[in-house]
Amino acid sequence: MILITGATGQLGRATIEFLLKTIEPGRVAALARDPHKASDLKQRGVDVRIGDYRDYDSLVRAFKGVNTLLLISSNDIVDRTTQHLNAVRAAKEAGVRHVVYTSFLRRTTGPDGLAVIMQSHVETEKALADSGMTYTIFRNGYYIDMVPDLIGRNVLETGTIFFPANSGRVNFVLRRDIAEGLARVLTSDGHANKSYDIGSDRTYSFAEIADILSEVTGKKIQYVSPPVEAYKQELAKHNLPAVFIEMLANFGIFFAEGGMDVPDATLSRLIGRQPPGMKEFLKTIYSKK
Numbered sequence: 001m002i003l004i005t006g007a008t009g010q011l012g013r014a015t016i017e018f019l020l021k022t023i024e025p026g027r028v029a030a031l032a033r034d035p036h037k038a039s040d041l042k043q044r045g046v047d048v049r050i051g052d053y054r055d056y057d058s059l060v061r062a063f064k065g066v067n068t069l070l071l072i073s074s075n076d077i078v079d080r081t082t083q084h085l086n087a088v089r090a091a092k093e094a095g096v097r098h099v100v101y102t103s104f105l106r107r108t109t110g111p112d113g114l115a116v117i118m119q120s121h122v123e124t125e126k127a128l129a130d131s132g133m134t135y136t137i138f139r140n141g142y143y144i145d146m147v148p149d150l151i152g153r154n155v156l157e158t159g160t161i162f163f164p165a166n167s168g169r170v171n172f173v174l175r176r177d178i179a180e181g182l183a184r185v186l187t188s189d190g191h192a193n194k195s196y197d198i199g200s201d202r203t204y205s206f207a208e209i210a211d212i213l214s215e216v217t218g219k220k221i222q223y224v225s226p227p228v229e230a231y232k233q234e235l236a237k238h239n240l241p242a243v244f245i246e247m248l249a250n251f252g253i254f255f256a257e258g259g260m261d262v263p264d265a266t267l268s269r270l271i272g273r274q275p276p277g278m279k280e281f282l283k284t285i286y287s288k289k
């Protein structure tokens, strides 16, 4: 039995869809906090189990009889380390043999402002390595699906990408392609105790993204990398929550220091094709406008 956590989220759901193309639904279990969110999966024969990363006993119950677990990192970053360590301990106690974990791509652990995100990944990876279970780490690149938020939802009106990443290059990846790679790894051998950098063999600077966007839309888009404080002040004018502003600014700093400048072709080998590039992605989002 293969159990997918975060099954009600975007990556978990997409992974289950890929799994169901190649294996029987009876071999797939899905962890959900709220069973209503997974009722369609249940109808399709997936074994929906109830559990919460914060409730250790619920996880031990949910993981019984599971051979391979996909542990999708929590989207609640406040006490994420505790949540993940609960899941790793529960997996061990329930007799899980192999854990695949979705971590984050990184050359450095980034500025202090990202510690709340990075520490949980560092500690979860270590807990898995120390657990005695076999594991595969997916160090996922930055979701390309989230590029419109980074470059500003109104970029076509302003004509400017205003983001403090300087000339830092980033490895971006489509959630759906990660899901396909995860499904491949969950159903094949040869991945024990391996860490994979998940993205593409091509990284992008924001100046390049501006050029590609200009080409795709036919409108001249320029890139400006402001001082971090000026960036935060600009976002504050648009009444964004302070925590969101801090997060985006810290990602800018992280990108500027080359923290995600890690090209890697592992994902294309796993899925047997080249992931779409930035031009292809931006076309799908902006070419209709």
Ligand SMILES: NC(=O)c1ccc[n+]([C@@H]2O[C@H](COP(=O)([O-])OP(=O)(O)OC[C@H]3O[C@@H](n4cnc5c(N)ncnc54)[C@H](OP(=O)(O)O)[C@@H]3O)[C@@H](O)[C@H]2O)c1
Binding pocket: 005, 006, 007, 008, 009, 010, 011, 012, 032, 033, 034, 037, 051, 052, 053, 054, 072, 073, 074, 075, 076, 083, 102, 104, 140, 141, 142, 143, 175
């Ligand atoms: N690489 C990147 O660029 C990037 C960007 C954003 C996020 N991430 C990370 O990647 C993960 C997966 O991405 P996604 O797009 O699928 O996120 P998502 O759509 O927000 O899904 C998160 C999933 O985690 C579940 N979850 C949250 N807290 C939980 C808890 N206490 N116990 C059990 N399950 C819990 C959610 O359940 P509910 O449906 O019940 O809320 C949901 O199923 C995120 O959670 C985040 O850690 C990576």
